[in-house]
Amino acid sequence: MAPSRQARSTPSPISPFTSLANLLRRSQRARLILLIAPALLIIGVFMLLPLGLMAYVSILERGINGGVQWGVHTVDAYVAFLFEEDLLGNLAINPDYLQIFGRSFLLSFVTTAACLAIGFPAAFYMALQPEKYRNLLIFLVTIPFWTNLLIRNYAWILLLRSNGLVNESLMGLGLIDAPITLLYTNFAITLGLVYSFLPFMVLPIYASLEKLDLRLVEAAFDLGANKRRAFQRVIVPLALPGIAAGCILVFVPSLGAFITPELLGGSRSMMIGNLIQSQFGAARNWPLGAALAFALLAIVLLAMMVYLMRFRRPPGTG
Amino acid sequence: MRDGTVAAIEVRDLTKVFGGGSQEVRALDGVSLTIARNEFFTLLGPSGCGKTTLLRLIAGFEQPSGGQLLLDGEDIAGRPPFKRLVNTVFQSYALFPHMTVAQNVAFGLEMQGWDGARIGRRVAEMLELVKMESLGDRRPGQLSGGQQQRVALARALANAPRVLLLDEPLSALDFKLRKDMQVELKRLQRETGITFVFVTHDQEEALTMSDRVAVMSQGAVQQVGSPDEIYERPVNRFVADFIGETNFLPAEVEAAGTRYRVPSGETLSGHDPHGHAQGAQVTLALRPERIDLLAQADEPVSGDLAGRVAQVVYFGTDTLYFLELDGIPGRFQVRVQNRNGAQAEFAAGAKVGVRVAADAVQVLVD
Numbered sequence: 001m002a003p004s005r006q007a008r009s010t011p012s013p014i015s016p017f018t019s020l021a022n023l024l025r026r027s028q029r030a031r032l033i034l035l036i037a038p039a040l041l042i043i044g045v046f047m048l049l050p051l052g053l054m055a056y057v058s059i060l061e062r063g064i065n066g067g068v069q070w071g072v073h074t075v076d077a078y079v080a081f082l083f084e085e086d087l088l089g090n091l092a093i094n095p096d097y098l099q100i101f102g103r104s105f106l107l108s109f110v111t112t113a114a115c116l117a118i119g120f121p122a123a124f125y126m127a128l129q130p131e132k133y134r135n136l137l138i139f140l141v142t143i144p145f146w147t148n149l150l151i152r153n154y155a156w157i158l159l160l161r162s163n164g165l166v167n168e169s170l171m172g173l174g175l176i177d178a179p180i181t182l183l184y185t186n187f188a189i190t191l192g193l194v195y196s197f198l199p200f201m202v203l204p205i206y207a208s209l210e211k212l213d214l215r216l217v218e219a220a221f222d223l224g225a226n227k228r229r230a231f232q233r234v235i236v237p238l239a240l241p242g243i244a245a246g247c248i249l250v251f252v253p254s255l256g257a258f259i260t261p262e263l264l265g266g267s268r269s270m271m272i273g274n275l276i277q278s279q280f281g282a283a284r285n286w287p288l289g290a291a292l293a294f295a296l297l298a299i300v301l302l303a304m305m306v307y308l309m310r311f312r313r314p315p316g317t318g
Numbered sequence: 319m320r321d322g323t324v325a326a327i328e329v330r331d332l333t334k335v336f337g338g339g340s341q342e343v344r345a346l347d348g349v350s351l352t353i354a355r356n357e358f359f360t361l362l363g364p365s366g367c368g369k370t371t372l373l374r375l376i377a378g379f380e381q382p383s384g385g386q387l388l389l390d391g392e393d394i395a396g397r398p399p400f401k402r403l404v405n406t407v408f409q410s411y412a413l414f415p416h417m418t419v420a421q422n423v424a425f426g427l428e429m430q431g432w433d434g435a436r437i438g439r440r441v442a443e444m445l446e447l448v449k450m451e452s453l454g455d456r457r458p459g460q461l462s463g464g465q466q467q468r469v470a471l472a473r474a475l476a477n478a479p480r481v482l483l484l485d486e487p488l489s490a491l492d493f494k495l496r497k498d499m500q501v502e503l504k505r506l507q508r509e510t511g512i513t514f515v516f517v518t519h520d521q522e523e524a525l526t527m528s529d530r531v532a533v534m535s536q537g538a539v540q541q542v543g544s545p546d547e548i549y550e551r552p553v554n555r556f557v558a559d560f561i562g563e564t565n566f567l568p569a570e571v572e573a574a575g576t577r578y579r580v581p582s583g584e585t586l587s588g589h590d591p592h593g594h595a596q597g598a599q600v601t602l603a604l605r606p607e608r609i610d611l612l613a614q615a616d617e618p619v620s621g622d623l624a625g626r627v628a629q630v631v632y633f634g635t636d637t638l639y640f641l642e643l644d645g646i647p648g649r650f651q652v653r654v655q656n657r658n659g660a661q662a663e664f665a666a667g668a669k670v671g672v673r674v675a676a677d678a679v680q681v682l683v684d
């Protein structure tokens with residue numbers, strides 16, 4: 001065979017496709033990098049970049065009319081989080097923001113507890129249904145998501161306000177004489193949060209309960225455990241990964257929620273989300289907003305770490 | 319009871335119906351059994367005959383649709399599982415995956431409110447009994463099937479139940495391990511003195527391990543007896559067919575309780591627990607190993623049948639001959655020990671005589 005003909009039949013060596021293919025064939029590492037590149041790109045562009053930007057903003061001097069003064073660095077925002085400069089220029093501890101953080105944690109905690117109290121029995125009930133009803137029940141649980149969060153919160157306003165459905169009904173039944181204050185309270189916020197985040201509790205718990213082998217419960221009965229003990233010692237421990245996931249999925253977004261406290265809580269029941277939003281909005285203090293967001297992020301990351309250390313599956317339980 | 323001892327378990331006319339209407343399943347249909355204390359009692363039957371259902375009723379996981387269930391002479395209807403002195407070794411083992419081996423074994427003791435030190439001693443004792451001392455800190459997921467099985471046993475035995483229910487506990491094990499565990503189970507039963515109710519669909523396992531066997535079919539008990547009774551004296555065609563290999567011959571009663579005439583005209587002497595009257599049509603059961611083959615040249619005696627070898631199957635320890643008998647429909651099996659090595663005594667096509675051992679014929683009800 002003539003060498004010239006052979007040379008012509010192979011594709012042009014400078015084709016980018018061919019050279020890439022050759023590179024991939026030669027190098028295991030090149031192939032690996034190419035495979036994880038899309039994931040890295042997404043994490044980089046959509047997570048690390050904005051986070052880095054926010055971190056940078058939090059150590060910049062605030063702009064007079066909002067925004068920041070690029071290149072002017074200061075830790076003012078972090079100081080302002082805890083301290084307040086009085087008229088003489090001394091720093092005094094300012095508990096306002098801490099209070100808001102405290103309230104947010106308290107309300108989120110109560111929300112999580114309430115979601116768990118309602119969500120576990122609901123998930124348990126769902127898991128015990130015949131298979132054909134279960135998918136229907138999951139479907140029903142997700143129905144609230146079909147409506148916009150704002151609309152659902154406005155609906156709660158209609159229910160809870162002085163002349164709302166709840167008060168009117170209670171008065172109509174003669175249980176109360178005058179309307180009770182429901183709206184613009186911590187109660188209203190918690191109610192709204194529980195309502196919004198309940199599915200996030202139900203679904204992971206359901207997922208772990210559905211996998212639970214009922215024969216294990218029978219084994220517990222067989223060994224002398226009554227219903228309560230079988231529940232405590234077998235059902236709950238085996239559902240624990242689902243419970244933990246549900247708690248995180250409710251607690252974390254509750255902490256950062258701002259639509260619900262904004263609409264149902266009024267001005268006196270601010271949460272972290274509202275605070276951050278107001279710093280970027282009305283208060284025009286971007287660095288403080290960014291610093292607050294980072295404080296929140298730090299706490300959430302801490303919670304996640306505790307979760308991972310505590311609930312990582314022990315070997316052999318797969 | 320008459321002799322003054324109370325049965326560990328007494329089942330009277332127990333019925334269990336699942337579902338309703340067109341989907342009704344009679345899983346148990348009037349089962350009556352008496353299981354003595356310290357007995358190794360086996361429920362044997364094909365898949366779906368109601369063995370598991372009976373165990374679940376005894377354990378209390380299901381409620382009977384009718385009949386009575388007595389534990390140590392006490393009616394336990396409506397008593398929840400955790401108030402019955404009965405423990406179960408589940409077919410699937412059902413070990414708690416989130417607990418270690420030792421914690422699994424300790425579970426029942428904790429439920430009974432034992433204190434920590436006593437539990438520790440008992441758990442060690444139990445793990446030693448099943449030879450698992452060194453694996454107490456493992457989780458079930460880190461154990462082999464046989465090890466899990468032994469943990470399940472230790473866990474069920476720790477509470478010192480009056481009765482231990484075992485639902486096909488060996489079915490997931492390979493042949494060798496299975497043989498070892500059979501010996502082990504027998505030893506445990508002797509050492510602990512606990513009544514074992516053992517479920518299996520493996521007839522060999524049932525025959526080798528049990529004091530008594532109940533053969534079940536379609537929700538009903540067909541026969542209860544010692545392994546040799548079940549094997550040598552099956553009462554009906556189902557039992558004879560289910561356990562071991564059997565030849566069935568149609569016959570007419572010539573003299574009630576003694577002589578039975580087969581279609582080829584010969585008469586065989588047989589054992590009839592049912593008392594068929596003279597002239598009745600019956601079925602005779604003959605085990606293949608209770609039959610001798612004779613060369614054509616041998617002098618036939620009264621009761622010998624004649625036939626031709628159709629097929630020879632070599633089994634190592636013995637050889638199975640399939641015969642066609644003169645004047646009798648169907649195939650007839652004869653199993654002959656290979657005393658002279660692999661050389662078969664008769665080749666396919668050979669004419670042979672068939673001599674049935676004296677008490678080998680069992681008369682069945684159909």
Ligand SMILES: Nc1ncnc2c1ncn2[C@@H]1O[C@H](COP(=O)(O)OP(=O)(O)OP(=O)(O)O)[C@@H](O)[C@H]1O
Pocket residue numbers: 336337343344345363364365366367368369370371372519
């Ligand atoms: N919960 C139930 N609902 C409806 N039918 C059932 C139920 N449990 C058992 N059955 C039916 O009852 C019959 C007896 O079942 P059982 O589980 O007792 O059989 P088994 O003898 O243990 O069989 P195997 O050897 O296969 O385990 C079967 O026909 C089964 O389909």
Ligand SMILES: [Mg+2]
Pocket residue numbers: 369370371485
């Ligand atoms: Mg079964």
